[in-house]
Amino acid sequence: MSSDETPPETSGIGSTRVAAYLREAILGGDLRPGDRIRQEEVAARLGASRLPVREALRMLESEGLTEHEPHKGARVTSLTQHEVDVIYRMRERLEPLALTESLPLLTDADHEQLEEVQQRIEDNTDLEKFLDLDREFHMLTYSGCSIDPLMSNVTRLWNSTQHYRRSFVALGGRSRMWVVNSEHRLILDAVVRRDADDGERYLGGHIRRTRIELGRHPEVFP
Amino acid sequence: MSSDETPPETSGIGSTRVAAYLREAILGGDLRPGDRIRQEEVAARLGASRLPVREALRMLESEGLTEHEPHKGARVTSLTQHEVDVIYRMRERLEPLALTESLPLLTDADHEQLEEVQQRIEDNTDLEKFLDLDREFHMLTYSGCSIDPLMSNVTRLWNSTQHYRRSFVALGGRSRMWVVNSEHRLILDAVVRRDADDGERYLGGHIRRTRIELGRHPEVFP
DNA sequence: TGACACACGTTTGGATCCAAAATCTAGGCC
């Protein structure tokens, strides 16, 4: 008979969907560095089996969001202050390269969209929204760069430091937001002028300053 | 005793072992860029089921050795000439950072080992052996750097370009090997003197020169 | 009372079976 105890198949839950769910949870701050991720728990919550969860955890690992130890399970990536410092130094060197690769290929439409995102950043007051918009701004400036190894590297660096960036912005307050906006405006101007040298200069300075300010707040680290 | 016939399950065939096998095959040149990797084929060859193979492929993906497309399977990472060029530019920026992090922590024993490896490079005549020794030399200079996100990035960059490096060395011949050795000697000297500035200078130049020479050989790319 | 050892529960790793998607092949139609 109908024997439909279990619905057809929901068209496959998909490890991609599980990965998206966990990625959102980690980047959104629901899962914090060092938190253990139990396969069965996630599987039950999403109504899937453990197998796509395992696949998803591997994907997240390659995105720098989780760490995996044999027979001990997966945890959200946790970093020391020194590690975050080095990651910012990596960003200082890599992202200007991505910008230089991207610059010549950005269209006028991209420039307009960048202008609009930056305006939204300046009008914004919400912390979580700032993290999203800031990421969107920078990624947009790199969107002309089609070199996958470079872009996935950059994404990894952003991913693994997202939590510390949130903590930092949360306590740093909006007092020095004008500095961020000035830097963004200078980067944006260099982008519109397609001036790679200036772009690298201001972008590098932007990341470097953030690294140094972050270094003054050891309290956000374990 | 001597009950080590073999069978004691070896504690499971292990996705780690499968990954090691495939890694060796790719870095050794048995699998070439663009080659498709069929799960069942590998599973059969190693006497395991397909599941650890799937896990292994995810690991390799996070190491930059394979690419994965849903429902289409895994392939050995294949790069265009421009992508390899950018990866070398990434190396020019990242590896000097790794060297600077590593330098202060290297011991006298490390210095002796470096000297010995470099001597083996100069005595060596075999192509495949050179690839291994060259990698060993550079990785040794970075071995004091314990920052995982940085070191796994560097490893990824080496992994994904290994095949093109082999092709390049194969046709470039040993005519300009003296340049490599001079650069290595200068890097080694800077390491022993613990001079990070000079180390970054010569290492950056070493990678840059290789990138430019590689750019003169479009025939190694598809 | 403290420390070591053993056993149990929990969690991850692996094997087999089944479903869905993609590729390949063959046949028909234009």
Added chain:
DNA sequence: GGCCTAGATTTTGGATCCAAACGTGTGTCA
């Protein structure tokens, strides 16, 4: 004769079941 379509085969994705490893808690012995 070439191209498009439809079915068959191949290959990947997912679910369930079973085995192995880690962590913990308790019990016993010095």
